[in-house]
Amino acid sequence: MIRAAILLALCLAGCENDVDNSENLLQHPDAGVIDASLIDAGEGLCPAVGTWYVFDTLVITEIAGDQMHGAIGSLNTIWADDISKKQLNILFEVTESTEGALRVRAMNAARLDDDLEDWCRVPATMVEIAFNRAGDMLSMTEEAGINIYAGSESIPKICAPGVSPTHTIPVREALLEARLEGNCSRFAEGVATKAVLMGNDLRQVCSCLIPNSTASQCGEIDPNYVGTFNCPGCNNLHRNLHALLGGFTGGEPDYEVGDDGLERLPIKATFTAVRLDSAPPECP
Numbered sequence: 001m002i003r004a005a006i007l008l009a010l011c012l013a014g015c016e017n018d019v020d021n022s023e024n025l026l027q028h029p030d031a032g033v034i035d036a037s038l039i040d041a042g043e044g045l046c047p048a049v050g051t052w053y054v055f056d057t058l059v060i061t062e063i064a065g066d067q068m069h070g071a072i073g074s075l076n077t078i079w080a081d082d083i084s085k086k087q088l089n090i091l092f093e094v095t096e097s098t099e100g101a102l103r104v105r106a107m108n109a110a111r112l113d114d115d116l117e118d119w120c121r122v123p124a125t126m127v128e129i130a131f132n133r134a135g136d137m138l139s140m141t142e143e144a145g146i147n148i149y150a151g152s153e154s155i156p157k158i159c160a161p162g163v164s165p166t167h168t169i170p171v172r173e174a175l176l177e178a179r180l181e182g183n184c185s186r187f188a189e190g191v192a193t194k195a196v197l198m199g200n201d202l203r204q205v206c207s208c209l210i211p212n213s214t215a216s217q218c219g220e221i222d223p224n225y226v227g228t229f230n231c232p233g234c235n236n237l238h239r240n241l242h243a244l245l246g247g248f249t250g251g252e253p254d255y256e257v258g259d260d261g262l263e264r265l266p267i268k269a270t271f272t273a274v275r276l277d278s279a280p281p282e283c284p
Helices: 002-014 071-084 241-246
Strands: 052-063 089-097 101-111 119-134 137-139 144-148 169-181 186-198 206-208 238-240 263-275
Touching: 052 071, 089 119, 089 263, 101 144, 119 144, 119 169, 169 263, 206 241, 238 241
Parallel strands: none
Antiparallel strands: 052 089, 052 263, 089 101, 101 119, 119 137, 137 169, 144 169, 169 186, 186 263, 206 238
């Protein structure tokens, strides 16, 4: 019965809409318009320190070595819609820019409640990422984490009160590559060549899977909620990601167990990011 409910939930996420595994090329609502007059304007090597970018695409391409994993289409469809609604925002703030290195702070932003135009950044989700730079090519040799928050400032679509940062999907041990394009107006051809979801985190992460939904449609979370879908502290519209992913593999996700005894679910993804005219303010 539980497995049937799990599969029904995934069908609701993916079956009501045509699933498209191709890269979503929706333009982020706040993408800056690049003025050609600023090219070679004596400002030094681009991008300048203080430049901000936001992901305009994020596409899972592989889960546990499987490019045809059943959850990929549903997750990509939901995330593409959330990006278009400013509910899933991954920001890069440039903190160092030299011929050999580019350092950024990665953090999330949330849509303001019931407002599809305004947004605010969530400093608690910030991590440091160091890229090596060779011309316009960026690559990482030191693994880093990156967090995924979705929802509005007060209503998370991803409910995870027990993980850190709260209400995020923590992606860990990530190695990213990308190419700076158009006078640093864009991170193009971005690839997560390596990344993992920790099993202990996935068991505590739940997500609202209503297609084409806003955070308010998913409802406020209830710290006292228990329910039957392993989502304590959430609500009855959230479903546990460990259980959902396991529904495609006969019970448990295809974790790898490292020498430290911890379970890891390998994933790969592509991304692009566009330059912003200005950073969103901090959430109140």
